[in-house]
Amino acid sequence: MLEVRLPVLRQFVCDPAKYCEGKSLCCQNHDTPPGMNVIDFYRLSRKTGQPVTEIWRENGTVVPVLTQGGWIIALGLRHNPCPYLSNVPDCAVHDSRPLNCAFFPFSVFLTRRDQLPYYQRIYPCIDGAQPTGGQIRFSAKLLALFNELGEVEVKYFWQGIDPVIGEMNTNKLGSLLKTAQELAPREAPHAVASIATAWELYLSRLRIHQAAGSQGPVNLEGFFHQIVGSALYALCYREFAARLSEIEKFHLSVFAALNDRIVAIFRKYGM
Numbered sequence: 001m002l003e004v005r006l007p008v009l010r011q012f013v014c015d016p017a018k019y020c021e022g023k024s025l026c027c028q029n030h031d032t033p034p035g036m037n038v039i040d041f042y043r044l045s046r047k048t049g050q051p052v053t054e055i056w057r058e059n060g061t062v063v064p065v066l067t068q069g070g071w072i073i074a075l076g077l078r079h080n081p082c083p084y085l086s087n088v089p090d091c092a093v094h095d096s097r098p099l100n101c102a103f104f105p106f107s108v109f110l111t112r113r114d115q116l117p118y119y120q121r122i123y124p125c126i127d128g129a130q131p132t133g134g135q136i137r138f139s140a141k142l143l144a145l146f147n148e149l150g151e152v153e154v155k156y157f158w159q160g161i162d163p164v165i166g167e168m169n170t171n172k173l174g175s176l177l178k179t180a181q182e183l184a185p186r187e188a189p190h191a192v193a194s195i196a197t198a199w200e201l202y203l204s205r206l207r208i209h210q211a212a213g214s215q216g217p218v219n220l221e222g223f224f225h226q227i228v229g230s231a232l233y234a235l236c237y238r239e240f241a242a243r244l245s246e247i248e249k250f251h252l253s254v255f256a257a258l259n260d261r262i263v264a265i266f267r268k269y270g271m
């Protein structure tokens, strides 16, 4: 008898109960902290009624992002776990969630295909899934918007800052952490806890690695996100708070107009 086997792919569906034990893994995992745009702070502010600078103080961080030109810094959201994951697995700010949250896991399908096997190991919801046409169109719209937002952000926020971190060797990381540990208690208290969590994460990765008798390097990307991000947050906290406050005072109309377009895209695709 002829046996025909066709590859049967699931559509991508976010179903925490089925795929991540109801834990919303992508909202907690150290490998996927969302980089934030300034507009994301604005959207969260609209949703929660908190001023942007208060959100930055309580929930912000800095995320090192690997690009083709090397590591650069982006604004970020605490992720250990995310403060808006108040009622696991539900996001308390779902309709105003950061664009990178809405972009997951389509970002992996669209822009990080080379890392797909790695993400599939961590997130069962991605394994064997493929996004629908509507989900692909939604994420393509977001991708186009990211480019536009980048230009607006450079004009209103990043002016005069070189975001490239460059190579991070042990000496540089050591001195960065030393400065951050001195600054964090008075500048950015939650960075102290994040730095401690990063060390725990590092040690647990090492233990798992050794217990499994694994050869080769340990995957430290999550640790790098956590520890370098926390240290940079402590260092940049004051400067970035001042810049966000300027935007809040003088340029809200620009961000309100951008947000209207984002809301329209979310509505159109039911996301």
Ligand code: SF4
Pocket: 013, 014, 015, 016, 019, 020, 023, 024, 025, 026, 027, 089, 104, 105, 123, 125, 126
């Ligand atoms: S996207 Fe995947 S990992 Fe994230 S909450 Fe949904 S099922 Fe869980």
Ligand code: SF4
Pocket: 026, 027, 028, 034, 082, 083, 084, 085, 086, 090, 091, 092, 093, 094, 097, 098, 101
């Ligand atoms: S903002 Fe919402 S979707 Fe994004 S990480 Fe937090 S809980 Fe998850």
